[in-house]
Amino acid sequence: SAEVIDGRACARRLKEQLVRDVSAARADGVGIGLATLAVGDQYSAGAYERRLRRLAAEVGVPYLHRSLPGTASEADVLAELEVLGADPSVTGILVLRPLPPGIDEARVFRAVDPLKDVESVHPENAGLLALGVPRFVPSTAASVFHLLDTWLDSVGEDRAAFYHRANIVVVGRSNNVGKPAISLGYERQATVQSVDEWADRTTGIGRHTRWADVLVVAAGKAGLIRAEHVSEGAVVIDVGINPRTGADGSVHMVGDVDFESVAPRVRAITPVPGGVGPVTDVWLLRNTVTAARLVAGARTPVEVP
Ligand code: NAD
Structure with missing residues (x-):
């Protein structure tokens, strides 16, 4: 009979490494923060969000959850993503799926800051992945x-x-x-x-x-x-x-x-x-650390008067 591949054990090992990566980033002065955005009330998205929230707390990553009602318009979603994109304490953004009908997923994904796009949904990141030079691997x-x-x-x-x-x-x-x-x-x-x-x-x-x-x-x-x-x-x-x-x-x-x-x-x-x-849950947090380092490196140095 088949060997059963133990995802939990694998995730535990990744998590130990993640804890070390988070403290190393902190020691280097790199701020990390994950934001999730949910629109409407969806069973699977809610369960995923709660797991990420718990994991972020366990590994010491500040976590912000934004929730819009199912009646939110596409403009509301885009506006929220603009706020998250501009927020320096947020270094990773995850839009929870599915989005309610009537909201164009492709347009929403284009509004995610490409440097904070931990699931590679922005066409720039999806393109880099397809070309074999990924910035973030979903x-x-x-x-x-x-x-x-x-x-x-x-x-x-x-x-x-x-x-x-x-x-x-x-x-x-x-x-x-x-x-x-x-x-x-x-x-x-x-x-x-x-x-x-x-x-x-x-x-x-x-x-x-x-x-x-x-x-x-x-x-x-x-x-x-x-x-x-x-x-x-x-x-x-x-x-x-x-x-x-x-x-x-x-x-x-x-x-x-x-x-x-x-x-x-x-x-x-x-x-x-x-x-x-x-494993997926830990990987998302891992991508958040990668994104934080990327944003820190891309940011122009602060001018010291
Ligand atoms: P999706 O609905 O966006 O895509 C499903 C794909 O499967 C489509 O390409 C569709 O054509 C194809 N498909 C559907 N029925 C099929 C059939 N009978 N034969 C062959 N292909 C068929 O779904 P998704 O977001 O890709 O997620 C797929 C599944 O994975 C879902 O059950 C989801 O909950 C799960 N999921 C798990 C994780 C994880 O971490 N384990 C993460 C994301 C999604």
């Missing part, structure tokens, strides 16, 4: 490959040798998860295939996913990937987080992969919860 895709890299190290496989012959199949092509993951696969000189909903509707995704040595699933469909969709010995990274209501009315999270049927076939797999999610 936290979820970064976590997918961090988990893969550390797993390869743990089993004594040479990373370059593994990736050069690997066929990586990414299910889901969103701008925030699927596409960045594709870019990171290319950067590792792997062969990367991208599968989205249309492939599933026309031929079924199994036709593509069965070729995967590494299967990254980010579709947001509970249990989409079952045993017949994976090849024996594949490594499966499940990004999906889907709320499922139990018989007693309690809500718990399940992935896009049907863990029970897939795990016995594959070489390694990430669970949900406890896989990609915990």
Whole structure:
């Protein structure tokens, strides 16, 4: 049966390093601050926001949450981003998704200060990532490959040798998860295939996913990937987080992969919860430190009279 890749343990190690990075930045006089912006009241965004707030407190990063009502106009959102962009105590800005219908996500993302854009949503940063010279690597895709890299190290496989012959199949092509993951696969000189909903509707995704040595699933469909969709010995990274209501009315999270049927076939797999999610949270804070150092370096020196 598959080795279960422990995202929580991985996140713990990253967090220890993050604490050291935060104090080193502070010692260098670099101010760090993360701001999140939510519009409307969305279950998944709220849960993510609370986790980030707790983590920021644990690692000593000042945290500011701005919340606009679901009735806010696009102009309100843009105005809020301008305030955050100009605030010197804010060095990282995260716009929580999804935004309410009627608000143009692309226009909102263009209004995020590119030097504080910790999720690389601004076209300038998305472009740099696609060109292979990222300023910030979006936290979820970064976590997918961090988990893969550390797993390869743990089993004594040479990373370059593994990736050069690997066929990586990414299910889901969103701008925030699927596409960045594709870019990171290319950067590792792997062969990367991208599968989205249309492939599933026309031929079924199994036709593509069965070729995967590494299967990254980010579709947001509970249990989409079952045993017949994976090849024996594949490594499966499940990004999906889907709320499922139990018989007693309690809500718990399940992935896009049907863990029970897939795990016995594959070489390694990430669970949900406890896989990609915990690593993503730490990575976002890590990007905030990177952004703080960038802003500090970019700022013109203060004139001393
Ligand atoms: P999204 O809805 O923006 O994009 C989903 C993508 O999956 C689209 O490209 C769509 O075409 C594709 N898709 C949908 N159904 C499909 C199917 N049947 N077959 C193949 N492709 C299909 O979602 P997103 O923001 O990319 O997030 C995807 C999932 O990952 C969600 O469950 C989300 O909650 C989760 N997520 C997890 C983390 C984490 O840290 N673990 C971070 C971000 C998102």
